[in-house]
Amino acid sequence: MVSRTARALAYLLSSVVAGVFGFVWSLAATLVVTLTSLTQLGGPAFLGASWVTRRFTDLERRRAGWVLGSPIGSPYVPGGGRTLSERVRTVAAQPATWRDLAWLVLLFPLGLAGGVVAIVVTGLDLGVSTAPLWAWAVPNPHAPFPMRFLMTTVPGRFILTVPGLLLLPVAAWLLRTLGGLQTRAAQGLLAPGVHRHLVDETARLAQTRRRVVDAQATELQRIERDLHDGAQARIVVAGMTLALVARKLRSRPPGQDGPAAEDTVRAAEDVDLARRQLDDALTELRRLVRGLHPPILTDRGLHAAVAALAGDSPLTVSVQGDAEERYPAAVESAAYFVVAEGIANAAKHAEAARCTVWLGRSGDAVHITLTDDGQGGADPAGSGLDGLRRRVEALDGLLTITSPPGGPTVLHAEFPCAL
Amino acid sequence: MRIVIAEDLLLLREGMVRLLTDTGHTVVAAVGTGPGLIDAVTEHRPDLSIVDVRLPPGFRDEGLRAALRLRAADPDARVLILSQYVERAYAAELLADGRGGVGYLLKDRVTALDDFLDAAERVAAGGTAMDPEVIRQLFTRSSRNHGIEGLTAREREVLDLMAQGLSNSAICTALFLAPVSVEKHTTRIFAKLDLPPADDTNRRVRAVLAYLNQ
Numbered sequence: 001m002v003s004r005t006a007r008a009l010a011y012l013l014s015s016v017v018a019g020v021f022g023f024v025w026s027l028a029a030t031l032v033v034t035l036t037s038l039t040q041l042g043g044p045a046f047l048g049a050s051w052v053t054r055r056f057t058d059l060e061r062r063r064a065g066w067v068l069g070s071p072i073g074s075p076y077v078p079g080g081g082r083t084l085s086e087r088v089r090t091v092a093a094q095p096a097t098w099r100d101l102a103w104l105v106l107l108f109p110l111g112l113a114g115g116v117v118a119i120v121v122t123g124l125d126l127g128v129s130t131a132p133l134w135a136w137a138v139p140n141p142h143a144p145f146p147m148r149f150l151m152t153t154v155p156g157r158f159i160l161t162v163p164g165l166l167l168l169p170v171a172a173w174l175l176r177t178l179g180g181l182q183t184r185a186a187q188g189l190l191a192p193g194v195h196r197h198l199v200d201e202t203a204r205l206a207q208t209r210r211r212v213v214d215a216q217a218t219e220l221q222r223i224e225r226d227l228h229d230g231a232q233a234r235i236v237v238a239g240m241t242l243a244l245v246a247r248k249l250r251s252r253p254p255g256q257d258g259p260a261a262e263d264t265v266r267a268a269e270d271v272d273l274a275r276r277q278l279d280d281a282l283t284e285l286r287r288l289v290r291g292l293h294p295p296i297l298t299d300r301g302l303h304a305a306v307a308a309l310a311g312d313s314p315l316t317v318s319v320q321g322d323a324e325e326r327y328p329a330a331v332e333s334a335a336y337f338v339v340a341e342g343i344a345n346a347a348k349h350a351e352a353a354r355c356t357v358w359l360g361r362s363g364d365a366v367h368i369t370l371t372d373d374g375q376g377g378a379d380p381a382g383s384g385l386d387g388l389r390r391r392v393e394a395l396d397g398l399l400t401i402t403s404p405p406g407g408p409t410v411l412h413a414e415f416p417c418a419l
Numbered sequence: 420m421r422i423v424i425a426e427d428l429l430l431l432r433e434g435m436v437r438l439l440t441d442t443g444h445t446v447v448a449a450v451g452t453g454p455g456l457i458d459a460v461t462e463h464r465p466d467l468s469i470v471d472v473r474l475p476p477g478f479r480d481e482g483l484r485a486a487l488r489l490r491a492a493d494p495d496a497r498v499l500i501l502s503q504y505v506e507r508a509y510a511a512e513l514l515a516d517g518r519g520g521v522g523y524l525l526k527d528r529v530t531a532l533d534d535f536l537d538a539a540e541r542v543a544a545g546g547t548a549m550d551p552e553v554i555r556q557l558f559t560r561s562s563r564n565h566g567i568e569g570l571t572a573r574e575r576e577v578l579d580l581m582a583q584g585l586s587n588s589a590i591c592t593a594l595f596l597a598p599v600s601v602e603k604h605t606t607r608i609f610a611k612l613d614l615p616p617a618d619d620t621n622r623r624v625r626a627v628l629a630y631l632n633q
Contacts, residue, residue, distance in 0.1 A: 228473070233431050247442075278527075290504070
């Protein structure tokens with residue numbers, strides 16, 4: 001209790017000094033930045049001023065920690081920009097920058113008022129309580145009753161200490177309350193606000209979504225591999241067994257005519273039928289796997305997979321870009337299906353004869369561009385393109401399509417590749 | 420035939436061994452990795468290696484790469500690649516050196532036993548065996564091609580089998596045709612596609628695949 005009161009007192013007293021400095025600084029900084037903003041130096045001056053202000057308010061956050069128990073958290077959103085003007089814009093766009101300034105201005109009257117009250121309350125109460133120690137040094141023969149008795153006689157001075165000591169807890173409570181009120185005001189302006197929370201939340205959501213998408217891509221690869229090593233292999237082995245059975249049935253020793261031999265022939269035919277049915281099952285599985293995650297995408301990467309798509313298409317498709325480059329699994333998978341759908345649309349709806357696919361990294365992004373020589377007029381809101389858009393956007397990518405009547409149709413997908 | 424098998428899945432490896440042994444062949448080694456394949460082939464010098472595309476450690480196309488290395492080191496190595504799916508690009512890589520003795524088939528083809536054994540023997544004898552699925556992909560790609568459009572349905576069938584690597588006599592059997600008419604068809608196909616006539620089956624396959632792949 002004593003320590004909390006002492007800390008509140010220290011806070012209130014230091015607020016007076018901090019308030020004066022804060023007021024002078026904010027006035028000076030505002031003036032300088034306003035004047036220099038008319039010149040080339042406006043940007044650097046603003047950044048410099050906000051840097052100092054931030055250090056100042058960081059001290060304020062730590063000072064408030066004397067009363068609160070722990071410092072106030074930092075509200076600044078990390079980031080910046082490459083150019084000076086970008087950095088000025090990001091700093092200026094943060095509410096925390098202006099709330100800092102508001103606090104420095106507000107601290108002056110708040111600190112002064114709090115400081116005066118604190119000094120008066122503390123001084124008065126401690127003075128009265130310790131009257132026997134010092135009142136003898138202040139002779140006051142003309143004081144009115146009852147002050148003359150209380151101030152000039154020894155018993156009187158000891159009587160004075162009674163209300164002083166009795167009011168000590170009240171004075172302490174007052175100091176703590178004042179300190180509490182002031183730090184609450186500080187918290188209101190200096191603590192992370194809605195903006196910071198939204199920025200944090202957005203970053204968290206983007207990260208979790210990326211994890212989900214990555215996990216999904218990995219999962220699809222795993223399923224492809226499991227089918228390859230499991231179901232598909234087992235079906236092939238079963239087919240092998242059936243093939244051997246059919247062969248054995250056929251190679252029964254000749255000369256055994258009659259119903260038994262006919263049965264054997266029919267059984268061999270049935271076994272062959274079962275074997276072909278297994279082949280159909282494998283064909284189905286292969287188509288399913290291709291739809292999930294084409295094996296060549298795992299084996300050889302996006303470029304080779306797109307080249308294979310190009311090869312399967314009745315169109316003349318040329319694929320350009322760095323053939324060796326590999327991208328994150330989720331990007332490769334989404335990009336593959338963009339190209340697949342794009343080529344299919346070009347052949348089906350646009351009546352194109354040629355299509356060019358360009359794949360590559362440029363800056364921080366993976367770009368895929370499909371251009372055909374068809375008649376254009378594709379509906380960007382069509383279900384196929386809409387599905388692709390969702391797939392691309394799940395990776396924070398962007399899908400654009402331009403398809404004027406008469407063509408050409410250009411499909412462009414862009415994925416951030418810091419994945 | 421003396422055969423080396425490279426297949427990482429035990430189930431399939433054992434199945435293949437049993438299938439080949441039951442049909443009168445000798446499996447001299449059955450391995451599970453690309454380097455294992457190269458060692459086994461160096462040691463046993465088999466008539467044929469049957470190789471899965473996906474092998475450890477990466478489970479991508481290590482089998483194919485090992486096969487290509489094998490053939491680069493020993494031009495007489497005969498390799499039949501088996502895979503759960505076929506890619507035209509892989510077929511092109513296998514055929515790139517222009518020599519016969521390669522095959523590329525879907526694993527399911529193994530169960531059509533007689534056709535599979537024919538294909539294996541063809542490859543071991545220095546011929547070519549291309550999966551019908553590869554040929555189908557090539558046909559889709561070439562469907563707008565002028566020369567292909569000019570072929571009759573029967574000629575397309577013959578072209579399909581030629582591309583798979585079948586010899587004239589094998590095509591006769593497959594399509595129930597007389598040898599003379601198969602020869603007539605092949606001559607006409609080569610004329611229509613403007614290809615130089617080729618009697619040798621390997622050269623014929625190469626010419627046809629190159630034509631379809633252009």
